[in-house]
Amino acid sequence: MDKPNPVANQAFKSILKNLTVGNPNRRDSDRVPWRSSVELHPLDADFNPAGEKLKAFSSDISRKGIGLISPLPVEHEFVKIVVPDAELSLYGRVMHTTNIGDEWPQFLVGIQFLT
Numbered sequence: 001m002d003k004p005n006p007v008a009n010q011a012f013k014s015i016l017k018n019l020t021v022g023n024p025n026r027r028d029s030d031r032v033p034w035r036s037s038v039e040l041h042p043l044d045a046d047f048n049p050a051g052e053k054l055k056a057f058s059s060d061i062s063r064k065g066i067g068l069i070s071p072l073p074v075e076h077e078f079v080k081i082v083v084p085d086a087e088l089s090l091y092g093r094v095m096h097t098t099n100i101g102d103e104w105p106q107f108l109v110g111i112q113f114l115t
Contacts, residue, residue, distance in 0.1 A: 029062040038083050042076035050076055068109040073097045
């Protein structure tokens with residue numbers, strides 16, 4: 001694995017810290033674009049590993065969740081999200097997996113962070 005990128009780590013922390021509430025759309029937390037490679041580790045209901053990890057890219061992030069673009073659907077309710085560049089791990093609940101691929105498989109995945 002590559003060494004953690006301190007600039008990416010600081011940028012990630014800054015994004016989460018500076019997000020504000022008051023978004024006029026249906027979400028109660030502002031989203032900002034954020035592009036990074038992530039790994040999804042599926043978990044069972046007891047938060048034990050439940051399958052092979054999946055690589056994806058983040059599309060946006062808020063204080064409450066993250067949007068991802070994945071080449072495969074995410075079929076587990078819970079996941080561990082690993083951001084290798086930021087040396088960060090978060091846990092989340094998959095809220096939706098939407099097929100957005102026309103010419104090849106591609107899925108938009110919405111994940112709510114668990115606290």
